[in-house]
Amino acid sequence: MGSVPQRSQESLDTRSPMPDTPKSRTANESGNDASPDSPGSLEELRHLILAPEQEALQRLTNRIEKPESRTEDVSGVVAEAIQKRRELGGEDALCAALAPTIETALRDSVRRDPGTLADALFPVMGPAIRRSILETLRSFLDSFNQILDQSLSWRGLKWRVEAVRTGRSFTEVALLHSLVFRVEQVFLIHKKSGLPITHAVAPAVAMQDPSLVSGMLSAIQDFVHDSFHTERGQGVNRLNVGDLDVWVEDGPYAILAAVIRGVAPRALHERMTETLENIHAEYASSLERFDGDSAPFANINRELSRCLEAKFKEESPRGGYGYAWAAAAVLLALVGGWLGWRWWQYHRWSELVATLESQPGLIITSFGRVRGRLVVRGLRDPLSSDPQAFIKVAQLDPTQVEFHWSAYYALDDTLVQKRASMALMPPPGVSLSVKDGVLRVEGQPPAKWLDDLRSRGMFIPGIRALDLGRFTPEQIAFDEGKGRIESIVVKFPLASAALSSAERATLRNLLPQIRELLNSPVAVQGSITLEVVGHSDSTGADATNQNLSQRRADRVAWEFIQLGIPAAHLHARGVAAEAPVRPEDTEENRQYNRSATFRVVVASLPQP
Amino acid sequence: MIQKKICMLGSFAVGKTSLVRRFVESIYSDTYLTTVGVKIDKKVVTVGVREVTLVLWDIYGEDDFQKIRWSYLRGASGYLLVADGTRRATIKKALELEQKTREEIGPIPFVFVVNKSDLVQEWELDPAMEAQIATMNWAILRSSAKTGEGVEEAFFRLTRKMLG
Numbered sequence: 039m040g041s042v043p044q045r046s047q048e049s050l051d052t053r054s055p056m057p058d059t060p061k062s063r064t065a066n067e068s069g070n071d072a073s074p075d076s077p078g079s080l081e082e083l084r085h086l087i088l089a090p091e092q093e094a095l096q097r098l099t100n101r102i103e104k105p106e107s108r109t110e111d112v113s114g115v116v117a118e119a120i121q122k123r124r125e126l127g128g129e130d131a132l133c134a135a136l137a138p139t140i141e142t143a144l145r146d147s148v149r150r151d152p153g154t155l156a157d158a159l160f161p162v163m164g165p166a167i168r169r170s171i172l173e174t175l176r177s178f179l180d181s182f183n184q185i186l187d188q189s190l191s192w193r194g195l196k197w198r199v200e201a202v203r204t205g206r207s208f209t210e211v212a213l214l215h216s217l218v219f220r221v222e223q224v225f226l227i228h229k230k231s232g233l234p235i236t237h238a239v240a241p242a243v244a245m246q247d248p249s250l251v252s253g254m255l256s257a258i259q260d261f262v263h264d265s266f267h268t269e270r271g272q273g274v275n276r277l278n279v280g281d282l283d284v285w286v287e288d289g290p291y292a293i294l295a296a297v298i299r300g301v302a303p304r305a306l307h308e309r310m311t312e313t314l315e316n317i318h319a320e321y322a323s324s325l326e327r328f329d330g331d332s333a334p335f336a337n338i339n340r341e342l343s344r345c346l347e348a349k350f351k352e353e354s355p356r357g358g359y360g361y362a363w364a365a366a367a368v369l370l371a372l373v374g375g376w377l378g379w380r381w382w383q384y385h386r387w388s389e390l391v392a393t394l395e396s397q398p399g400l401i402i403t404s405f406g407r408v409r410g411r412l413v414v415r416g417l418r419d420p421l422s423s424d425p426q427a428f429i430k431v432a433q434l435d436p437t438q439v440e441f442h443w444s445a446y447y448a449l450d451d452t453l454v455q456k457r458a459s460m461a462l463m464p465p466p467g468v469s470l471s472v473k474d475g476v477l478r479v480e481g482q483p484p485a486k487w488l489d490d491l492r493s494r495g496m497f498i499p500g501i502r503a504l505d506l507g508r509f510t511p512e513q514i515a516f517d518e519g520k521g522r523i524e525s526i527v528v529k530f531p532l533a534s535a536a537l538s539s540a541e542r543a544t545l546r547n548l549l550p551q552i553r554e555l556l557n558s559p560v561a562v563q564g565s566i567t568l569e570v571v572g573h574s575d576s577t578g579a580d581a582t583n584q585n586l587s588q589r590r591a592d593r594v595a596w597e598f599i600q601l602g603i604p605a606a607h608l609h610a611r612g613v614a615a616e617a618p619v620r621p622e623d624t625e626e627n628r629q630y631n632r633s634a635t636f637r638v639v640v641a642s643l644p645q646p
Numbered sequence: 647m648i649q650k651k652i653c654m655l656g657s658f659a660v661g662k663t664s665l666v667r668r669f670v671e672s673i674y675s676d677t678y679l680t681t682v683g684v685k686i687d688k689k690v691v692t693v694g695v696r697e698v699t700l701v702l703w704d705i706y707g708e709d710d711f712q713k714i715r716w717s718y719l720r721g722a723s724g725y726l727l728v729a730d731g732t733r734r735a736t737i738k739k740a741l742e743l744e745q746k747t748r749e750e751i752g753p754i755p756f757v758f759v760v761n762k763s764d765l766v767q768e769w770e771l772d773p774a775m776e777a778q779i780a781t782m783n784w785a786i787l788r789s790s791a792k793t794g795e796g797v798e799e800a801f802f803r804l805t806r807k808m809l810g
Contacts, residue, residue, distance in 0.1 A: 231651040231721025232686075233701055247671065249649060249701045253686035257703070260717040261682045330649040330698075330723060 152333070175241050192361055209242065214281075219300030220348035225252050226317065226338060227293045228328050232256030235292060235328065235335050238342035255295055259286070289314045291325035296345055306347060313345055387412045390432040390439070397423050398450035413440045419448035421456045447499040449475065454500030461498050462491055475502035485514050516560040519551050520638040523568070527619055528594055528634040533578070535589035537597060545597050552598070555638060556607055568603070569637040570595045572612035573619060575628045580614060587612030594634045609639075649699040650808055651721050655714070655743050656728030657736040658707035661761040664791035665728060666702055669798065684718050691805045698805050708739065716750045724755040724808045726800055731760045731769040731788070738775075755807035756785075759800050763788040 085092075101107040123132050148155055197215060201208040213220075222243040226235045234252035239245045262274050277284035283302065287294040287310045294314040296306070317338060318325065324334040387405070391414065395402050399422025405414040412434075418425070425443075429436045447457075455472040464470055468481035477495055479488070488509055495504045526548060528541050537545075556566055572591030574583040591610035599605050619635060620627040654662040663685070670687035687702040703722065708714045719725070725747065729740040740758065747754070758779075760771075766788075779786065785803055789796030 228721065231701075231723070232703075233649045233651055233721070247688060249688050249699055250671075250686045253651070253701050253703065257682060257684045257686060257718060260715065260720070261684075264715050264717050330651070332647050332649065 178241050213242070214299070216351050217300050218349040218351055219298055219302040219306075221296050221298050221302065221306065221346045223251075223297040224342045224345045225255070225295040225297075226335075226342060227252040227256055227295060228325070229256070229289070229291055229293050231328075231330070233328075233330055235325075235332055236338045236342060238339055238346055240346045240348065252295075255284070255286070256293070259293070285310060287311055287314045289318050291318065291322070291328070294342075294345075300349075302347075303349075306345070309347070310345055313341055317341060386432050386434050390428055390434060393428050393432065394425055397425075397428075399423070399448035399453045400425065401446075408440075411438050411440050413442070415442045416444075417446040418443035419450075419453050420445055421453050421460075422448065449500045451475070454498070457500060458495070458498050461494065462487075472501070475500060476505050477501050477503070478505045478507065479509060482517075483509060485511075485518075488514070512559045516555060516558040519555045519558070523548060523551055523555065523636045523638055526636060527630055529629060530590050530632045530634070532575075532632060533586065535572075535586060535593045537593060542597060545594065546601060549598075549601055549603075552603060556603075560640065565641050566607065567609050567639045567641065568598070568607055569639050570598075570608060570610040571617070571635050571637060572610065573617065573631050573633050573635065574612075574614050575631040576615040576618070576622055577628075583614040584612055587614045590632075590634045647699060648696060648809075649701055650723040650805070651701050651703060652804060652808075653703045653705055653719050653722045653725040654728060655705060655719075655725050655740075655747065655756075656707055657730070657733075657739040660707060660728045660730040660733075660736045661791045662707060662726075662728045663704055665726075665759070665761060665789060665797055665800075666704060668791070668794065669801070670702055683715050689801055691801050693802070693805050693809060696809070698809070700801060700805065708743070714743075716746075719747060719751050722751065722754060724757075724804050726804060727756050727758045729758070729760050731762050731771060732765050734770040734772070734775070737771065741778075755804060757800050757804045757807070758784045758786045759789045759796065760786065761789050761791060763790040763795055764792045 101111065120132065123129070144155070193215075194212075197211045198208055200206075201211040204211070220240060222240050223245055224238045225248060226237070227233070228235050232253045232255070234248040237248035237252075258277075259274055262268070275286045275288065277286070281299055283298040285296045285298060285302070285307065287296075287307075292314070294310050294317075296310060298306070321335060321338070387407075390412070391402055391405050394400050394414065394416075399419030400416060401418075402414060402416040404416075405412065407413075414425075425441055426436065429439050448454075451472045451474065454475065454477075455470060458470050458472060458477055462470065464479070464481075465484060465487055468479060468483045468487070471478045471480065477491075477498075479491065483491070488506065492504065492506070495501055526544065528537070528544065530536065530541075531538070552568060555568075558566075560566075570591045572587035572589065572594075574587040574590070576583075578586075588611065591612050595605075595608045595610040598608055615631065618631045619633060620630040622628045622631060654666065656662050666687055666689070670689045683706040685704045687704060689700040689702055691698050691700055703718055705714055705718050727740050727744055730736040737760070744756065744758075747756075760769075762769075785807065787796045787800050787803065789800055791797065
């Protein structure tokens with residue numbers, strides 16, 4: 039405080055450079071002051087001129103120098119300043135600056151009176167702890183439940199039945215079955231009063247009120263102790279009910295009781311002793327003074343929790359889930375089989391449809407699966423192959439296939455040919471063929487049938503043209519004439535080439551027909567020769583026969599020449615007995631071989 | 647959490663168990679009383695802002711056949727001394743028990759509860775005894791397990807005495 043006036047003086051000096059020394063005063067004021075010799079008046083003058091500024095300065099100085107006013111100033115803006123700092127993005131630095139102080143303050147507060155903070159946090163901590171515990175529990179149970187739910191084992195099923203029967207949760211039943219041992223609860227009990235100092239419980243364990251259990255436990259201890267007059271410290275250290283065990287460790291001020299399900303190992307006993315010793319070592323005075331307030335033992339719980347051991351039966355997951363795997367495999371096989379069967383069926387169906395589509399006279403418009411059956415729709419020519427026959431070929435069940443056909447005329451050549459054959463009924467030796475809708479006739483069709491063909495052929499669906507080729511009326515007439523001439527047998531007497539008058543008449547009667555043949559338009563296509571073939575019977579020497587047959591042919595040819603047939607159109611040759619007209623089994627037939635026959639030969643013109 | 651062990655002391659059939667039955671949390675059946683000689687119950691009392699858990703040791707009443715197990719009183723912070731107003735002997739017994747308790751475990755807070763106040767016209771308190779009790783400066787309460795009268799008050803007063 040002592041420094042305040044002095045500093046104030048300094049600041050005054052620097053801000054208003056009014057010299058204190060007479061010398062400078064003279065120099066400065068000589069020009070404008072009326073009474074330069076009076077220091078009082080100078081002061082007054084200064085006061086007059088600078089009074090408002092001086093006062094303002096004084097006020098400012100006071101505010102800056104006095105901690106109270108500074109505090110006041112800062113208090114007015116501290117909240118806004120922090121707010122501003124946060125808005126400017128300096129929050130991290132702010133936190134870093136404040137953290138140590140806040141931490142120290144909290145620590146001090148707890149040291150002074152834990153109750154204040156505890157009370158403040160109580161509404162927050164309760165729900166937070168509850169939630170945390172619930173979450174842990176739930177996740178534990180969920181995962182456990184999940185594993186077991188997933189296992190389709192017989193054992194899992196048995197446990198489920200047991201759970202329903204006993205009204206316990208499935209998890210609990212499963213846990214009990216797969217448990218070797220589990221420390222479910224641990225009580226640290228004040229020996230003298232039987233009050234629970236603290237209590238730890240394993241997850242998912244139904245617990246009773248620790249106060250009541252602790253009380254009853256120590257009551258029993260006392261009861262046994264009194265009843266059997268045992269030494270102090272030699273109370274009950276083990277209780278056994280069914281699969282529940284209560285192990286009791288005795289200490290000078292407190293006893294540690296563990297509720298165990300299953301068969302715990304000896305090591306647990308050592309763990310308990312060790313825990314109790316640790317607690318006694320650390321909290322000896324608190325334990326001695328314990329009057330029901332468990333606050334000093336708030337941290338013991340972690341120590342106790344170490345005793346909450348548990349051991350589950352070790353099972354190889356393979357064994358455990360064997361059934362599940364088997365079930366999964368069966369399921370997979372079933373699904374696979376079904377899919378395979380579906381695929382096979384679909385494959386067969388596709389094949390059948392493809393086969394049908396390839397058939398002339400069948401047009402598939404649609405096909406698909408309807409209630410497990412293959413339904414095929416399309417057009418069918420009545421003359422096409424029977425579709426039912428293909429079902430068998432495709433190794434399908436006929437009841438599984440359904441056809442819906444609409445009739446139509448197919449224009450495929452094979453079907454058109456069938457249709458034409460049915461309509462025209464060609465006589466034996468005559469065949470029909472269709473190519474690109476053109477009907478062709480082969481063989482020796484009778485003229486009458488050909489007339490029928492000409493009149494009806496074009497009305498057959500699918501026939502767009504008739505190609506009768508050589509079956510022109512001229513050709514037919516030629517062929518008929520040729521046939522007639524070639525069927526003639528001119529007979530000779532035995533071993534003679536002389537013609538009887540009857541035979542000569544026959545030859546004369548043939549003349550118009552021969553002329554007709556030679557003049558036929560067919561002859562334009564090539565030269566026509568009437569071959570006269572001389573025959574002999576098989577008796578007699580070959581040479582004689584050859585000669586005889588040649589002479590017979592020559593005789594007939596000569597007769598024709600005589601009758602006016604140009605020799606160029608005639609050709610006579612003897613074949614002896616080499617080409618008999620009839621087999622020589624009777625005399626009559628042998629007579630037929632002493633003869634001459636005709637062949638009408640159309641020699642094609644040599645190709646240019 | 648503050649817990650206190652308190653005992654219920656009194657003769658056989660003075661109504662100790664009935665007294666607490668309606669006001670406590672319990673997981674044990676009354677058969678424990680006759681077998682082990684004690685039954686543990688719990689009662690939470692709020693004194694001011696403090697919640698105190700009273701762990702009640704309901705000790706089998708002394709009769710001709712069974713003595714009180716004094717070891718059950720070890721570590722108790724207080725007790726309710728219960729007598730039956732309609733039976734003089736029980737009041738006399740209460741006085742004895744109080745003395746015996748002081749000898750066994752030292753002077754600890756207690757509240758003397760004279761039960762069966764609903765039958766007050768049948769009470770057998772004689773002036774001499776009342777005078778004797780008065781001189782001892784005891785905290786005395788009339789209670790009735792039947793009507794609930796005085797029961798909460800008994801626990802409350804005992805708790806306040808224990809907390810000092």
